[in-house]
Amino acid sequence: MTRIEAEGVEVALGGRKVLAGADLRLAAGEVVGLVGPNGAGKTTWLRALAGLLPLNAGEVRLEGRALLAWSRRERARRLAYLPQDAPCHWPMRIGDVVMLGRMPRLRPWVAPARADEEAVARALAAVDAAHLAERRIDSVSAGERARVMLARALAAEPSVLLADEPVAGLDPGHQLKVMRLLRGLAAEGRSVLVTLHDLTHAVRFCDRLVLLSGGRVLAEGPPEDVLTAERLAAAFAVRAEFGRRGGEPYLVPWEGIDGDGPG
Amino acid sequence: MRALVLALVLAGLVGLLALASLGVGPVPLGPGGVIAGLFDASGSPAAMIVQEIRLPRTLLAILVGASLGLSGAALQGLLLNPLAEPGVVGVSASAAFGAVIAFYFGLASLHPLALPVGGMAGALAAGAALRALAGAEGSALALILAGVAVNALAAALTALALNLAPSPYAALEIVFWMMGSLADRSLVHVGLAAALMAPGWVLIASAARGLDALALGPEAARSLGVGLALLNWRVVAGTALAVGAAVSFTGGIAFVGLVVPHLLRPLVGHRPGRLLMPSALGGAALLLAADLAVRLIPTAAELKIGVLTALIGAPFFLRLILGARRTLP
Numbered sequence: 001m002t003r004i005e006a007e008g009v010e011v012a013l014g015g016r017k018v019l020a021g022a023d024l025r026l027a028a029g030e031v032v033g034l035v036g037p038n039g040a041g042k043t044t045w046l047r048a049l050a051g052l053l054p055l056n057a058g059e060v061r062l063e064g065r066a067l068l069a070w071s072r073r074e075r076a077r078r079l080a081y082l083p084q085d086a087p088c089h090w091p092m093r094i095g096d097v098v099m100l101g102r103m104p105r106l107r108p109w110v111a112p113a114r115a116d117e118e119a120v121a122r123a124l125a126a127v128d129a130a131h132l133a134e135r136r137i138d139s140v141s142a143g144e145r146a147r148v149m150l151a152r153a154l155a156a157e158p159s160v161l162l163a164d165e166p167v168a169g170l171d172p173g174h175q176l177k178v179m180r181l182l183r184g185l186a187a188e189g190r191s192v193l194v195t196l197h198d199l200t201h202a203v204r205f206c207d208r209l210v211l212l213s214g215g216r217v218l219a220e221g222p223p224e225d226v227l228t229a230e231r232l233a234a235a236f237a238v239r240a241e242f243g244r245r246g247g248e249p250y251l252v253p254w255e256g257i258d259g260d261g262p263g
Numbered sequence: 264m265r266a267l268v269l270a271l272v273l274a275g276l277v278g279l280l281a282l283a284s285l286g287v288g289p290v291p292l293g294p295g296g297v298i299a300g301l302f303d304a305s306g307s308p309a310a311m312i313v314q315e316i317r318l319p320r321t322l323l324a325i326l327v328g329a330s331l332g333l334s335g336a337a338l339q340g341l342l343l344n345p346l347a348e349p350g351v352v353g354v355s356a357s358a359a360f361g362a363v364i365a366f367y368f369g370l371a372s373l374h375p376l377a378l379p380v381g382g383m384a385g386a387l388a389a390g391a392a393l394r395a396l397a398g399a400e401g402s403a404l405a406l407i408l409a410g411v412a413v414n415a416l417a418a419a420l421t422a423l424a425l426n427l428a429p430s431p432y433a434a435l436e437i438v439f440w441m442m443g444s445l446a447d448r449s450l451v452h453v454g455l456a457a458a459l460m461a462p463g464w465v466l467i468a469s470a471a472r473g474l475d476a477l478a479l480g481p482e483a484a485r486s487l488g489v490g491l492a493l494l495n496w497r498v499v500a501g502t503a504l505a506v507g508a509a510v511s512f513t514g515g516i517a518f519v520g521l522v523v524p525h526l527l528r529p530l531v532g533h534r535p536g537r538l539l540m541p542s543a544l545g546g547a548a549l550l551l552a553a554d555l556a557v558r559l560i561p562t563a564a565e566l567k568i569g570v571l572t573a574l575i576g577a578p579f580f581l582r583l584i585l586g587a588r589r590t591l592p
Contacts (some may be wrong), residue, residue, distance in 0.1 A: 050486050076488030087480045089343040090533040103476055103487045136533075152479070156487075 001028040003160050003191040004049060004079075008058035011041075011048050018044045020215045021058065026160065026193050031186045033202040033223070034195040036212035037236050042195040043084065045212065046162045049193065050081035062160070076104035080158035084165040084195075086149040091138040094148050098123055098133075101155035123151040126181055128174070143170045150178065154185075161185060163194045167201065179205040199240070203227060203251045211235060224249050233257055266537060269530055273544035277325065280551035284321040285313055287558055320445045322453045324554045325547040327445070327513050330460050330505035332546020333539055335520020337467045340474035340535030341498040342397060344406050345525060346583060349506045350517025350576075352406065353413030354389045358503075358510035359441050360417045360424075361385025365511075366437060367424050375451075379459050383507030389413050390499035443514035443569020445554050456512045463504025464543070470497040471536030478535060516569045518576020519546050525583065 004026040011019040018041045026032055034042045047053045049060055051067045060067040062079060070078075080101070088097055098120045099112060105119075106112055124130045127147040132140060137148065150166050163182070167175040179201050182192045186207070196202045202209055202223060209226040211218045213235045219226045224242075232240050232253075241252045285301070286292040290312055292300060300313030331349060338347040338354075349355045365371045365381030396409035421441075428434040473494040476484040481491055509516070523545040524538055531537040550568070553575075557566040 047482070052482055052485055072488040072490060076486065079486075081483065081486035083480065083482055086483060088478055089480070090478050090528075090535060092478065092533045096532055096534055097478075100476055100479055100487065103472060103489075106472070108472070 002026070003028055003063060004193070005061045005064075006049060006058065009045075009048055009055055009060065010057040011044055011053050012056050013044065013053075017056075018215050019048060022212070022215070022217050024049070024193075024210060024217070024220075026191045028159070028191055029186050029189050030207040031182050031192045031194065031205060033206035033209045034193060034212060035197075035199060035202050035209055035227070036218075040212040040235075041215040042212055043164055044215075046081065046164050046193065046195060050079060050162050051075065052081070073104050076158075077156055078158055079160045079162065080153040080156055082150060082153040082161070082163040082166060084168065086146075086152070088137045088145075088149075091136045093133075094129070094135050094137055094140070095120060095124070095133040097137050097148060098151045098155050101152035104156050119157060120151075120155055123154040124148075126154060126184075127151045128177060143174055146170055147174065147178070150181075158190070160191045161193070163192065165195050165197065167196070167198065175201065199227060199232075199236075199251050199253060203249050227251060266531060266541075269527075269541055270544065273541055273548060276548045277544055277551065280548055280555065281321050281325065284324065284551050284555055285317045287555055288312070288317060315450075319448045319450050319453050320554065321551070322450075323445050323448050323456060323512065324550045326453065326456050326460055327509040327516065328519060328547035328550025329543040330463070330509045330546070331516065331519040331550070332523040332542040332544070333464060333467055333520075334502040334506050335546070336524040336535070336538045336542035337470060337474065337498045338502060338520070339524055340477065340538070341470075341495065342393070342406055343477065344397075345528075346521070346580075346587065347406060348518065348521035349386075349502065350515070350519075351521060351580065352389070352393055352410035353417055354386050354393070354502060354506050355510050355515050355517060356414050356417035356421070357389035358382040358386040358507045359515050360421045361388075361507070362511040363421050363424050363437055363441075366440075367428070375455065379455065379508050379511040382511030383459070383503050385417070386507035386510070387500065387503035389417070390503050394495060394499060439567070440514045441569075442567035443516040443572070444565075444567050445513055445550075446565065448512065452512055456508050459508035460505045463501040463506075463508070466497045466501030466504065468539060470494055470501070471539055473536075474498070474539075475534055475536040514567075514569055516550070516572050518572050518580065519549055521583070522576055522579050523549055525579075 002025055006024040008021050009019055010021055034045060036042055048055060062070060102112065102116050102119055106116060124133055127150050129144060129147045129151060132144060132148060137145065146169055153161060167178050170178060182194060183205055185192055206223055208221060209223045210220045211226050211231060218235055219231055232238055237257045238253045239255050239257060241254050243250050282294050282297055285297040296309060297313055300309040303310035335348045339345055361381035361384045362378050365377045370377035392413055393409050397406040425434045425437060473489045476487045476489045485491055524542045527541045527545050528538055531541060553568050553571050557568050557571050560566055
């Protein structure tokens, strides 16, 4: 089942065309990685798919229906967006921060119900942060905070998660844990679109990759087909080591290619 | 549960201060005398004093204090900034200018609503200007500078009105009015103020959950289904109604909206939406206390309540700035 379909999406920010006619499909039960060098338009893609940017051209459909035809609340129940370095402007209790993510499912003017409290507890447990519930958000480390924000995005139990660099700033153990958590979400039938700078994780944990460069989709498909030596050189100007362990592929960026920088 | 306890404690405080406010004056009355006077329909001297002289003042203190506390908490939530306050950011001064214009052109004597409408128009203009100048996620510095600009413009225009005033006496009247006072108001004023403020309160209260979501930043709030334009409009229009009406009935009373949310925020777990109702109660309590103080402090002329809140609030504001200095760019 197709959850998100985007066709011919064009977005301009400050007069500059950031996305130039890009397509994307996101099906139920898959983790799709959005990779590309800095400035390739990854974050813009996520924001466009979340309905946060006006499109110059093209269309985004969520479950077959135009994104903006959904009511804000119904859309927010299905689709969660996790910005990179998500801020929290007030030093709130972490349990309360995660409850904010539950908002699309709360009844207006009515306090959260027991089911909402349980959803918050599940979301915190999923990111290995149940013990932080009573702490204040300004008292935890950057890595703990990133996990809390991921829990915030999961609290509404969305069918689509759009996550911008959810593992940036995490220690290796928690990076692996979060990547496995994303795989677990897909196994439950949810759809995950995630931007990743870490190509090692991208190759290993994603079902498909979309390689962006200069606002265009350079390649799309199974990770090993997308991240070939030629494309790594063209998009990132790096040479990488490829390998396999226990049937799972890995890729280690090894050295930069002098001269030809990424466009 | 904790929120309920806090609300009950604050409501109890407002009740006690209201009793004290009704009892203090040239004819002191005990709590028993106040309550007897309130429900006495025979027209005895005590009933006259309580019902006609003191009750309007007490009720107006509650209404205005609640409006200022509520608006302060809402503005802080909307602008993501603990330094936002109707007085500091120029909403009050702009409301005062709007009211002065109504004074100046004699509109105030033509229709009783002219003054509050002028005040609300001024407050609305200031709210819209601030939102445009500082924006959501604007830095503390951007907000303060925008407030300085709005305050300066309102002060300049008010000064112009004073400068061109037909008589020195009219100018003096305006100046004294702007210092803020709850004295000598009637129940008609109180009813009118309540009718104008109540829709503002409802608008602000309806923004509570949106303000909570805004803690995560505008983009995340939108992704949670919050309509930012509607949220902005609710807070700005609600503040304009509440503060515009407050200023036009009592003149400028600053810093209540700064001090009260700041003191109460830790007690509600720093949640912007949860802060609204306690801030309204706290604002009412603070203004009742300040109004008691101006009546009890023995000065030759009665101290104006706006002068007292400014004297207490300004050092408090300085302390907040010192605390925020490290985070300012």
